[in-house]
Amino acid sequence: MRLLPSSKFVRNNLLASALAALFVFAAPVASAQEFKLAMSSPPTSMDPHFYNLFPNLNVSDHMFETLVTMDADSKVIAGLAESWTLINNLTWEFKLRKGVKFHDGSEMTADDVAWSMERPSLIVGSPGKMDVYTKAIINKKVIDAHTIRFTTKEPYPLLLADLTSIYIVSRKATTGLSSDDFSSGKGMVGTGPYKFVKFQRDDRLEMDRNEAYWGKKPAWSKVTLRFIPNGSTRLAALLAGDVQAIENVPTPDLAKVRADPNISLYSKVSHRVIYLFPDTAREKSPFITDKDGKPLDKNPLQDQRVRAALSMAINRDAIRDRVMEGLSEPTNNLVPATLFGYNPALKVVKYDPEGAKKLLATAGYPNGFGLTLHTPNNRYVNDEKVAQTIAQMFSRIGVATKVEGLPMSIYSARGAKQEYSLGLLGWGAQTGEVSSPLRALAACDNPARGFGGFNWAKYCNPKMDVLLTQALNTVDDKARLKLLQDATAIVINDGGLIPLHQQVTTWATKKGIAYIPRTDERTHAYQFVQQ
Known part of the structure; x- marks a missing residue:
């Protein structure tokens, strides 16, 4: 047929x-x-x-x-x-x-x-x-x-x-x-x-x-x-006429760009989720310490309650409003609502620092602990700023957090070697549905099956893998949707990944040049046209 x-x-x-x-x-x-x-x-x-x-x-x-x-x-x-x-x-x-x-x-x-x-x-x-x-x-x-x-x-x-x-x-x-x-x-x-x-x-x-x-x-x-990784330099190149278009307008300059009659601004909610990946695999993790900076023999991130507490400590609305200038949509999913596999039952985690402190105490960390949050500093919209903001939020619940930002080329090479205890990353659902992040980021590491290629924390939940495998072999869309939604719920409720937001992508052009914004964030020179 x-x-x-x-x-x-x-x-x-x-x-x-x-x-x-x-x-x-x-x-x-x-x-x-x-x-x-x-x-x-x-x-x-x-x-x-x-x-x-x-x-x-x-x-x-x-x-x-x-x-x-x-x-x-x-x-x-x-x-x-x-x-x-x-x-x-x-x-x-x-x-x-x-x-x-x-x-x-x-x-x-x-x-x-x-x-x-x-x-x-x-x-x-x-x-x-x-x-x-x-x-x-x-x-x-x-x-x-x-x-x-x-x-x-x-x-x-x-x-x-x-x-x-x-x-x-x-x-x-x-x-x-x-x-x-x-x-x-x-x-x-x-x-x-x-x-x-x-x-x-x-x-x-x-x-x-x-x-x-x-x-x-x-x-x-x-x-x-x-x-041009630096946002201010990138915008300056546009304003000076050195380039005719840019991607990812720096958020502090959005108001100025919107008000400039010589610039056109385009934006769209992307399929890219920004998330944290905690080290759940190792008994001892390289950047986990006590409050005095001494390495801990036991990795607290292996406890689901600790991972839940960290998620509760993040004020996603504040990140959207104060850091992202509105260029993010808080989420507790791995894809936006427009893509196949989105689970409407997974509501955005409510900001609750007091509840987070209680969970930490229940898990055996009433005084918290220390960790380092690693992040790219030139890949996603305000990536290091988001990480710094999250670090402050973690510190308020007793988790003293340092941030180390790295260029993406270095960050990804180290991440693939599992060198982080907690990292920030983004993933775009290239296949147009949630199976993309599930098999790449959350599935148990299995190169022969193409699972876990970007699962840098080596998170593994066999129950999720069973559902994902069934979904990948199910042609009926209704049945496959249920399998993917259930698989997503396992990962999110377990804290294997901690979603932050869907990124909103922006483009700016000199007046007279137009662009159709893309959900996949891609920027194609051949799709810019003169009006």
Whole structure:
């Protein structure tokens, strides 16, 4: 049978489609203009299969494409595959677009697709491998140059969503290359709207328009992505005209930006949840001390009551109003209410410092203890400021808390080695539903199944894993929804993860340039248009 959008899908996307159409018609004829865009986080690698990290994916989107992709509301739409058919419960057939060329002029074929599904598992040294999205595929069969079939071991309704994260690369151009080779341009042979020109680590990426692009050519002939982690510097670059657009407007400057007639501001609640991950696995944790700074032999974070007390000590509304300037939605879920798997029974934890103190006392810590909260300082909106605010809230209930902020490249490398007792992180539901954070962040560590790839605290609850596994193999949406909601409740009520808020993403442009805000937070130079 041919898989077609449901009527609900169509209704929910009429407005987004209408807006997109307006933007398309507003776009000028391809011109010789250069577009400069300031990004808030630099990529760690140019290899599109190296690391499942948002800044990497965001950059790869410009040069590489996937079989299926997500629209601005995180709904699956066609990409390099023009259609797909579920032949039986285990077999999917994809028809590729004909005439699609790689940047080197060679034709994209089903053989390249098969190779692209295999390559992520071969990557060496990745802190977060992308083969989590290919684990379900046990067989790849090339039918002809433009047809490929994937077989899964069990019914797997998330295959389409997973494939939105696997970029199609040229077998010829990438075979035998290391991930480090890509930074010099080797292997940077995609099908996307832009071609790689030059990469200067932590500074900029330069690209030229792909004049042979199979889809609608973008307006800009040259694009430069500037990597400017400091929010004030990023905004200053926009105001000075050094760039025409930026992502993640610094919250202290929101009022000024809104009042500036020469700047347009865009925003949208994203699918990214900001959360804390406590070390629940180790009897002795590296940054847990008594009030005098001496290491504790017993890790208090292993006690669910302590984790609940920490959650109760966080005033999420105050963080939204005073730190985030309204750019957050307090939550006790792992996805926003618009995504599949959201559990409405999980209400935002009420701020209750006195109740938190009582819980600590009941758990055997009437005088509290000490810990260090680790956080990125250049990845999420006000990440270190949020951590500092939480540290003050913890200290009020007797948990003396220090904060150590690190650049994301260093933070993620250490986090993958389980070096923290308590950390702050964010996760975007790339598959458009809660199974994404559940299997990556909360499932028991099991690389063979693609579980726990970003479970840096090694939290493990077998009951949750059973429900998640059932959900991943259940085609009926109603039954799968219940399984995912129950699995989420286990993790949250156990304090395996402590959600803080859904992040609201912002973009600002020079007047006359428009952008359609995206739930997935991605910033695509080719989707900025002149009005």
